[in-house]
Amino acid sequence: MKIGVVGKPSSGKTTFFDAATLANAEIASYPFTTINPNLGTAFARYPCPHKELGKECNPRNASCMKGTRFIPFSLLDVAGLVPGAHEGRGLGNQFLDDLMDANALIHVVDFSGLTDIEGNPTKGHDPLEDIEFLEKEIDYWLFGIIKKNWDTISRKARMKAEKLEDLIYEQLSGLAMGREEVEHVVRELGISPESKEEELMELAKRIRERSKPILIAANKIDLPEAKENYENLRGKIKDKVVVPVSAEAELALKRASEAGLIEYIPGDSEFKILKQLSEKQEKALNYIKENVLDVYGSTGVQKILEKAVFDILGMRVVFPVEDENHWTDKDGNVLPDAYLMPPRSTALDLAYKIHTEIGEKFIGAIDARTKRKIGKDYELKNGDVIKILVRK
Ligand SMILES: Nc1nc2c(ncn2[C@@H]2O[C@H](COP(=O)(O)OP(=O)(O)OP(=O)(O)O)[C@@H](O)[C@H]2O)c(=O)[nH]1
Numbered sequence: 001m002k003i004g005v006v007g008k009p010s011s012g013k014t015t016f017f018d019a020a021t022l023a024n025a026e027i028a029s030y031p032f033t034t035i036n037p038n039l040g041t042a043f044a045r046y047p048c049p050h051k052e053l054g055k056e057c058n059p060r061n062a063s064c065m066k067g068t069r070f071i072p073f074s075l076l077d078v079a080g081l082v083p084g085a086h087e088g089r090g091l092g093n094q095f096l097d098d099l100m101d102a103n104a105l106i107h108v109v110d111f112s113g114l115t116d117i118e119g120n121p122t123k124g125h126d127p128l129e130d131i132e133f134l135e136k137e138i139d140y141w142l143f144g145i146i147k148k149n150w151d152t153i154s155r156k157a158r159m160k161a162e163k164l165e166d167l168i169y170e171q172l173s174g175l176a177m178g179r180e181e182v183e184h185v186v187r188e189l190g191i192s193p194e195s196k197e198e199e200l201m202e203l204a205k206r207i208r209e210r211s212k213p214i215l216i217a218a219n220k221i222d223l224p225e226a227k228e229n230y231e232n233l234r235g236k237i238k239d240k241v242v243v244p245v246s247a248e249a250e251l252a253l254k255r256a257s258e259a260g261l262i263e264y265i266p267g268d269s270e271f272k273i274l275k276q277l278s279e280k281q282e283k284a285l286n287y288i289k290e291n292v293l294d295v296y297g298s299t300g301v302q303k304i305l306e307k308a309v310f311d312i313l314g315m316r317v318v319f320p321v322e323d324e325n326h327w328t329d330k331d332g333n334v335l336p337d338a339y340l341m342p343p344r345s346t347a348l349d350l351a352y353k354i355h356t357e358i359g360e361k362f363i364g365a366i367d368a369r370t371k372r373k374i375g376k377d378y379e380l381k382n383g384d385v386i387k388i389l390v391r392k
Pocket residue numbers: 007008009010011012013014015016026027028029030031032033034035078079080081219220221222223245246247248249
């Protein structure tokens with residue numbers, strides 16, 4: 001599973017990315033700081049079942065902090081997008097091709113209004129403008145992909161050599177959207193080999209809506225200008241998923257925690273000071289507490305990631321084990337792995353996720369909580385602890 005971070009230049013995409021992944025990608029106050037995409041690992045929080053077991057866990061693919069398990073997934077940070085990117089303005093929109101297989105997008109919007117639509121310093125810019133143009137640029141990007149070989153596609157479909165739906169699906173291969181869904185949209189809109197550009201644009205829009213849900217990070221909420229805009233605009237963006245975010249605050253808290261200055265679990269509403277701080281450090285942390293944590297309950301970074309993972313994409317957290325009694329792997333590691341599985345995934349899907357060979361040799365599974373045997377079609381639930389049975 002992959003989530004993409006998008007937005008205009010200088011909106012704070014890389015700050016968000018670094019805060020979510022603890023990478024060290026370059027952050028700067030001028031536009032187009034990021035040119036090449038940054039791919040990293042972000043995490044969704046979930047209560048670790050080790051508490052039920054009454055034993056500590058030995059996580060292999062993530063960490064566990066005080067009973068909260070951090071489950072990994074991919075996060076991609078790309079270059080800034082400007083209006084007219086589809087006509088080659090800014091860095092164009094070709095770099096969005098890296099987001100083809102992203103399951104959702106987090107649109108980082110500078111809510112302070114202190115940067116214009118191209119990321120240059122200004123005052124009083126309306127963040128609503130950013131929200132609107134970005135959707136359009138994404139639509140143009142998908143439209144460009146559909147249109148690229150349209151002549152060949154429509155000719156083949158006219159000759160009835162291949163079905164139009166299949167040809168369009170192939171053109172969009174790599175998109176996080178199933179063949180049936182693409183076919184459904186093509187038919188629903190009555191797309192034919194004779195379809196004109198406007199109809200293909202409508203198709204691109206519909207495909208974006210279905211395959212790339214966009215969540216809005218109302219970023220730089222630590223600044224008074226952003227707070228004001230957020231309060232004023234809330235009513236106008238009720239139909240969208242919007243989370244107030246301070247990427248910079250999250251990054252500062254994580255760095256302070258890495259340096260051993262504070263105890264802070266990503267996503268929490270508070271932190272604990274562990275060491276004597278300098279006056280500057282104390283002031284900075286106090287500012288974050290008073291202007292972000294105490295007002296919004298968190299920095300919003302984990303909140304928006306988890307909204308995407310659980311609420312929008314409906315992912316399930318599953319813990320595969322080899323010993324259903326001790327919840328361990330064969331080396332005795334307690335609950336070593338945790339995976340995010342898409343909705344309606346089955347026990348057989350989990351087997352394939354662990355390893356192709358495990359999938360091929362699958363003969364059944366055991367629910368480690370109830371010790372009941374389950375079949376290949378069993379639908380995985382959030383928090384399941386599962387042992388897969390394989391043919392010898
Ligand atoms: N006050 C405040 N500033 C922020 C926040 N997030 C980012 N910034 C600042 O905004 C500027 C741009 O941040 P970047 O993360 O480099 O922005 P970007 O969207 O990756 O920019 P490009 O790579 O140029 O597209 C930097 O000066 C950051 O310190 C935030 O939450 N609050």
